[in-house]
Amino acid sequence: MTAPQRRSWQDIRDILRGQILDRSYRPGDKLPRDEDIAAALGCARSTVQRAMQDLVDTGLVARKRKGGTRVRPDPVTRATFDIAVTRVEVEATGATYGYELVSQARARTPEAVVARFGLKAPEEMLHVQALHLADAAPYVFEDRWISLASCGEIEAVDLSRQSANEWLVHHKPYSRIDLRFYALQADETLARQMQTAPGAALLVLERTTWLEAVPITTVRSVTRPGHQIVAQNEA
Amino acid sequence: MTAPQRRSWQDIRDILRGQILDRSYRPGDKLPRDEDIAAALGCARSTVQRAMQDLVDTGLVARKRKGGTRVRPDPVTRATFDIAVTRVEVEATGATYGYELVSQARARTPEAVVARFGLKAPEEMLHVQALHLADAAPYVFEDRWISLASCGEIEAVDLSRQSANEWLVHHKPYSRIDLRFYALQADETLARQMQTAPGAALLVLERTTWLEAVPITTVRSVTRPGHQIVAQNEA
DNA sequence: TAGTGGTCTAGACCACTAA
DNA sequence: TAGTGGTCTAGACCACTAA
Numbered sequence: 001m002t003a004p005q006r007r008s009w010q011d012i013r014d015i016l017r018g019q020i021l022d023r024s025y026r027p028g029d030k031l032p033r034d035e036d037i038a039a040a041l042g043c044a045r046s047t048v049q050r051a052m053q054d055l056v057d058t059g060l061v062a063r064k065r066k067g068g069t070r071v072r073p074d075p076v077t078r079a080t081f082d083i084a085v086t087r088v089e090v091e092a093t094g095a096t097y098g099y100e101l102v103s104q105a106r107a108r109t110p111e112a113v114v115a116r117f118g119l120k121a122p123e124e125m126l127h128v129q130a131l132h133l134a135d136a137a138p139y140v141f142e143d144r145w146i147s148l149a150s151c152g153e154i155e156a157v158d159l160s161r162q163s164a165n166e167w168l169v170h171h172k173p174y175s176r177i178d179l180r181f182y183a184l185q186a187d188e189t190l191a192r193q194m195q196t197a198p199g200a201a202l203l204v205l206e207r208t209t210w211l212e213a214v215p216i217t218t219v220r221s222v223t224r225p226g227h228q229i230v231a232q233n234e235a
Numbered sequence: 236m237t238a239p240q241r242r243s244w245q246d247i248r249d250i251l252r253g254q255i256l257d258r259s260y261r262p263g264d265k266l267p268r269d270e271d272i273a274a275a276l277g278c279a280r281s282t283v284q285r286a287m288q289d290l291v292d293t294g295l296v297a298r299k300r301k302g303g304t305r306v307r308p309d310p311v312t313r314a315t316f317d318i319a320v321t322r323v324e325v326e327a328t329g330a331t332y333g334y335e336l337v338s339q340a341r342a343r344t345p346e347a348v349v350a351r352f353g354l355k356a357p358e359e360m361l362h363v364q365a366l367h368l369a370d371a372a373p374y375v376f377e378d379r380w381i382s383l384a385s386c387g388e389i390e391a392v393d394l395s396r397q398s399a400n401e402w403l404v405h406h407k408p409y410s411r412i413d414l415r416f417y418a419l420q421a422d423e424t425l426a427r428q429m430q431t432a433p434g435a436a437l438l439v440l441e442r443t444t445w446l447e448a449v450p451i452t453t454v455r456s457v458t459r460p461g462h463q464i465v466a467q468n469e470a
Numbered sequence: 471t472a473g474t475g476g477t478c479t480a481g482a483c484c485a486c487t488a489a
Numbered sequence: 490t491a492g493t494g495g496t497c498t499a500g501a502c503c504a505c506t507a508a
Contacts, residue, residue, distance in 0.1 A: 006477095006478070007478095008477075008478085009477075009478085017410075020408065021408045021410060021446065023408070027405055033492085033493060033494085034493080034494065035493085035494095043478080043479085044478060044479045044480065045479095045480090045494095046477095046478075046479075046480090046496090047477085047478065047479080049494080049495075049496090050477085050478095052494085059317065063493090063494065063495095064486085064487070064488085064493080064494075065485065065486040065487060065488090065492085065493050065494045065495075066486065066487045066488050066489085066491080066492050066493045066494075067486095067487070067488060067492095067493075067494090068488095068492090068493060068494080069493090069494080074319060074320065074323055075320075075404050075408075076317040076318060076319050077317070077318040077319075077412060077414065077442065078315060078316070078317055078318075079315070079316050079318065079412075079414045080313060080314070080315050080316075081313070081314045081315075081316070081466075082294065082311040082312070082313055083311060083312040083313075083314065084309060084311050084312075085309065085310075088309055169310050170262055173255065173256045173258070173310075175252075175256060177312060177314075177466075178465075178466075179312065179314045179465070179466040180463045180464060180465045180466065181416055181438065181463065181464045182438055182461070182462065182463040182464070183418035183419070183436040183437050183438040183439075183462075184418070184436055185420075185434070185435065185436040199420070199434050200420065200436075201418035201419055201420040201435075201436035201437065202418050202436065203416065203417055203418040203438070204418075207312065211256065226417070227417065227418075228415045228416065228417040229415060229416045229417070230413075230414070230415045231412075231413075231414040231415065241496095241497070242497095243496075243497085244496075244497085268473085268474060268475085269474080269475065270474085270475095278497080278498085279497060279498045279499065280475095280498095280499090281477090281496095281497075281498075281499090282496085282497065282498080284475080284476075284477090285496085285497095287475085298474090298475065298476095299474080299475075299505085299506070299507085300473085300474050300475045300476075300504065300505040300506060300507090301472080301473050301474045301475075301505065301506045301507050301508085302473095302474075302475085302505095302506070302507060303473090303474060303475080303507095304474090304475080
């Protein structure tokens with residue numbers, strides 16, 4: 001006889017998810033109380049709790065005290081993306097990574113940057129433009145503003161050798177991030193930088209970070225033509 | 236005297252995260268064993284475990300049995316997106332939702348769709364094109380292929396009244412999803428559908444779903460000009 | 471092979487909130 | 490206000506893996 005294994009929370013999750021997927025429980029339906037599920041499946045309540053936590057994270061069920069657990073009536077697709085340092089991302093594709101500093105200068109933040117940070121007034125920051133290359137072809141063009149108030153030391157760093165991306169990641173942790181994606185039509189300048197045709201549709205990733213309430217950096221990363229961002233395989 | 240509250244796992248997480256953010260522990264550094272942290276902070280080991288689980292989910296630390304817990308040396312930005320049914324998304328902006336079926340027909344899957352599903356050969360599926368509107372303006376144009384093998388019933392549904400998006404979400408759960416973003420230059424046809432200029436840069440969201448190994452549907456959703464996808468506020 | 475994280479259990483008490 | 494999920498604890502055993 002095969003030894004009866006103790007049930008893990010993944011087992012419990014799979015059983016419950018199976019019942020949701022095969023529509024034993026339909027969107028909006030209420031599941032039994034954790035305690036009853038535990039009794040029925042022969043495990044501790046905390047094991048059910050752990051399984052439920054996973055189903056909540058996945059967006060499959062919603063839980064409320066006293067209200068119980070229900071299959072979400074308005075299912076959402078929950079996707080997670082990991083965005084690494086550009087160098088690591090390039091090297092992960094097997095390509096050779098390259099980097100070029102395009103410009104570096106103190107400047108007053110334009111209105112768009114003031115808005116991204118939610119500043120009250122424009123401020124002098126470090127403005128850095130740089131190109132990341134994969135096998136010598138443009139991979140990402142980044143246009144970055146770095147707060148001198150929180151990252152003054154970066155002015156002593158040689159940004160033609162080490163990208164601001166890399167330096168910040170290793171020296172300036174953040175506690176809050178605002179992240180967005182959109183499509184951008186390349187203008188003449190950008191097209192030249194990305195070695196593509198003016199008017200090309202490019203995917204842009206915009207990131208703004210703070211440490212508590214203090215601005216750190218905001219960056220607009222324009223990706224190479226045809227670039228796709230793929231989500232982790234989920235659920 | 237204020238009552239000494241028992242420490243919650245969130246408290247523990249905040250303490251640890253604080254020590255990482257203020258660089259008491261730097262990228263690559265090893266943290267103490269859970270048991271020692273528990274003793275130092277006066278809580279049970281399982282509470283530390285719960286806090287650590289959150290830090291792992293956030294991408295801040297990595298844990299290995301015997302190897303211990305280390306601050307990630309290659310920090311990643313981890314972003315989570317919730318993608319709701321288009322109707323819900325539009326209504327959440329306060330706009331009035333509208334929907335128009337553009338076309339619906341059985342057809343052999345083109346090469347791109349065969350590839351997305353990873354099929355061995357083309358297959359007859361239901362091809363549906365539809366436009367979602369926000370305050371009567373184009374919001375999302377979706378080009379969808381639905382597997383007849385797994386979703387044959389949908390042919391009995393009046394897709395001019397209810398979007399395939401909505402029907403599928405409520406009747407066809409999936410267990411696997413492939414999700415990607417990219418930018419697309421509008422051609423003549425698409426520009427007309429989205430009421431924009433040919434050549435406009437549009438953000439595209441592509442989703443392909445399976446139930447176990449069985450294809451369900453694949454959809455290319457072209458968003459309106461200027462559309463941004465914003466991540467949940469994290470960390 | 472020894473050390474560390476992963477997980478399960480049983481029980482307790484708390485915090486929300488639907489009814 | 491009663492019922493349900495959320496969390497903590499102490500202890501046990503297991504599963505990985507660095508050394």
